[in-house]
Amino acid sequence: MASVAHSHDRHGHGPTYAADRRYLTAALVLLLAFLLAEVVVAVLSGSLALLSDAGHMLADVGAIALALVAARLALRPATGTWTFGMQRVEILSAAVNGVTLLVVSVIVAVEAVRRLVHPPDVAGWPIVLTALAGCLVNVVVAWMLARADRRSLNVEGAYQHVLTDLYGFIGTLVAGVVVIATGWTRADPIASLVVVALMLYAAWGLLRDSGRVLLEAAPADTDVAAMRAHLLEVAHVREVHDLHVWTVTSSLPALSAHVVVDEGCFADGHAPQILDEIQRCLAGHFDVEHSTFQLEPPGHADHEAGAHV
Secondary structure (H helix, E strand, C coil): CCEEEECCCCCCHHHHHHHHHHHHHHHHHHHHHHHHHHHHHHHHHCCHHHHHHHHHHHHHHHHHHHHHHHHHHHCCCCECCEEEEECCHHHHHHHHHHHHHHHHHHHHHHHHHHHHHCCCCCCHHHHHHHHHHHHHHHHHHHHHHHHCCCCCHHHHHHHHHHHHHHHHHHHHHHHHHHHHHHCCCCHHHHHHHHHHHHHHHHHHHHHHHHHHHHCCCCCCCCCHHHHHHHHHCCCCEEEEEEEEEEEEECCEEEEEEEEEECCHHHHCCCHHHHHHHHHHHHHHHCCCCEEEEEEECCCHHHHCCCCCC
């Protein structure tokens, strides 16, 4: 005899995603306007640092546009074969943002090395003025995105793009000052390599976190062994097997498990109380929003296909 219980707690994504969309849209408009101006200045001044920042900013614009699409798709209700809706699309968005950071960093690194070997003439003042404007724009955009829900990998991916762009503009500003003060034009590609290092660091974080979700790993802050131990402390629970913990999307962990209880619990109708106790155990010690339990009598696992510890 088996009994299944579900925790039906659901995230109230609507207001959060609506607010996130407002912040993302404002950030997108501001970055797009500055991107067009920066490309013009980069071409006229011959600055790779500015051009690399423009390339990164183009990735920022794409990241925020993708985040907006993902946020809208995530609001779709669960229907038909999409039993969790399309909430995980935000994880795909974060992974794509990580990949774009990698691609842009490789392109900029190759050109930076070429310019270190054969440094071209670079105008310093256009670099300094544009970098100052870029710092201001990215501070405003980073502030906007910091007000959104950064627990969402979707928003965090866009935020990391903008944050590394801000650091890049600071490096470009320093390079422009060096070019003006000393005429040493290699400062420009060196600043570009600093931007590359920052992009690689941000890309690694996004790909690591999105990869854990896509590969169905337990949340990084979850101790599966401790979770099993807590469940075994519940009265009448003899064994816990087929314990799975994963993340559906950002801030939405899920759990399923087969729980072996005393035979008499099914005869005396005590099984519902055990389910309640298990739910309280999880609520008291672990942040699990969606859980499913199958209660089993002793020996049931012996003829259960695919069972594991």
